[in-house]
Amino acid sequence: MTSAGSGLTLLQTCALSLLVFTGASQFALVGALAAGGNPLTAAAGAFFLGVRNAFYGLRLSQLLALPRAVRPFAAQWVIDETTAVALAQPTRRSARIGFAVTGLSLYLLWNLTTLLGALGAEAIGDTEAWGLDAAGPAVFLALLAPMLKTTTERAVAALAVVLGLGLLPVLPAGVPVLVAALAAPAVLWAQGRRRGGTRTHDGVQDTHPDAYAQDTPEEDR
Amino acid sequence: MNTWIAIGATALGCYAVKLAGLMVPAGALERPLVRRLAALLPVALLAALTAQQTFADGRALVLDARAAGLAAAAVALVLRAPFLLVVATAVLVTAGVRAIAG
Numbered sequence: 001m002t003s004a005g006s007g008l009t010l011l012q013t014c015a016l017s018l019l020v021f022t023g024a025s026q027f028a029l030v031g032a033l034a035a036g037g038n039p040l041t042a043a044a045g046a047f048f049l050g051v052r053n054a055f056y057g058l059r060l061s062q063l064l065a066l067p068r069a070v071r072p073f074a075a076q077w078v079i080d081e082t083t084a085v086a087l088a089q090p091t092r093r094s095a096r097i098g099f100a101v102t103g104l105s106l107y108l109l110w111n112l113t114t115l116l117g118a119l120g121a122e123a124i125g126d127t128e129a130w131g132l133d134a135a136g137p138a139v140f141l142a143l144l145a146p147m148l149k150t151t152t153e154r155a156v157a158a159l160a161v162v163l164g165l166g167l168l169p170v171l172p173a174g175v176p177v178l179v180a181a182l183a184a185p186a187v188l189w190a191q192g193r194r195r196g197g198t199r200t201h202d203g204v205q206d207t208h209p210d211a212y213a214q215d216t217p218e219e220d221r
Numbered sequence: 222m223n224t225w226i227a228i229g230a231t232a233l234g235c236y237a238v239k240l241a242g243l244m245v246p247a248g249a250l251e252r253p254l255v256r257r258l259a260a261l262l263p264v265a266l267l268a269a270l271t272a273q274q275t276f277a278d279g280r281a282l283v284l285d286a287r288a289a290g291l292a293a294a295a296v297a298l299v300l301r302a303p304f305l306l307v308v309a310t311a312v313l314v315t316a317g318v319r320a321i322a323g
Binding site for chain 1: 223224225226227228229230231232234235236238239240241242243244245247250254256257258259260261262263264265266267268269270271272273274275276277280281282286287290291294295298304307308310311312313314315316317319
């Protein structure tokens with residue numbers, strides 16, 4: 001919808017959804033092109049927004065344990081929503097099913113709505129009036145909530161929110177979320193430090209986060 | 222033509238980063254620190270995204286009907302409401318607040 005209104009052809013709009021399939025990157029690219037930006041600068045901005053998918057892949061490859069040959073095909077579906085759904089599953093089997101079902105249905109829906117949107121850009125009207133723009137964050141919140149089991153996860157989430165919102169006005173689009181990802185190593189580091197500090201009396205002063213990680217029970221599913 | 226170049230570059234770049242994450246060898250992920258980090262990164266990213274989609278308007282921070290919708294969704298989550306009900310609550314409350322305010 002947005003792209004049809006900013007000078008892209010129907011074919012270009014659909015190619016974008018089929019090939020890129022990362023909502024935030026698509027909007028960023030279209031927005032930058034519409035504003036008359038250089039195509040490569042626009043692509044670079046969109047790329048930054050897509051970088052977080054690499055972090056998702058890191059977690060998903062442990063969780064799903066996909067055969068090497070399947071990975072290039074699964075990769076296209078590594079996005080916010082599929083990761084969140086897969087991580088919310090109790091077993092590897094259901095995680096795989098969750099990833100595949102979410103990936104397939106989103107891929108079909110996303111491309112179908114892109115086509116419909118490009119065909120009749122104005123017909124649907126104002127989605128904001130219906131409060132539909134709150135559905136996205138609500139989905140993320142619902143998927144995030146079960147992950148916040150311990151104080152570690154809560155601290156990471158809280159710090160990420162502060163970084164993500166605080167840096168939004170000052171950094172280019174996509175970068176604040178990447179900086180917010182630093183909340184994870186930062187919290188681990190702080191915990192390792194605190195543990196290291198309490199152990200100084202017996203001569204072990206290990207400020208490396210590994211000190212924490214190594215004696216933490218595995219939470220593999 | 223320029224648009225096609227931009228589309229092609231974005232598609233390649235975005236696919237490459239998705240694949241890169243998946244292709245990291247399992248051996249590298251065995252280290253406890255890496256495991257913990259990989260588990261916590263999605264938490265950080267999703268939390269930041271949720272906050273941005275709730276409070277951001279472009280690059281400005283705003284407090285609008287979405288915040289009320291998300292607060293309602295949070296209450297629904299605390300009450301252990303099912304997934305779809307949580308999302309529906311957020312949508313309805315957001316629309317309701319907009320209807321009243323606007």
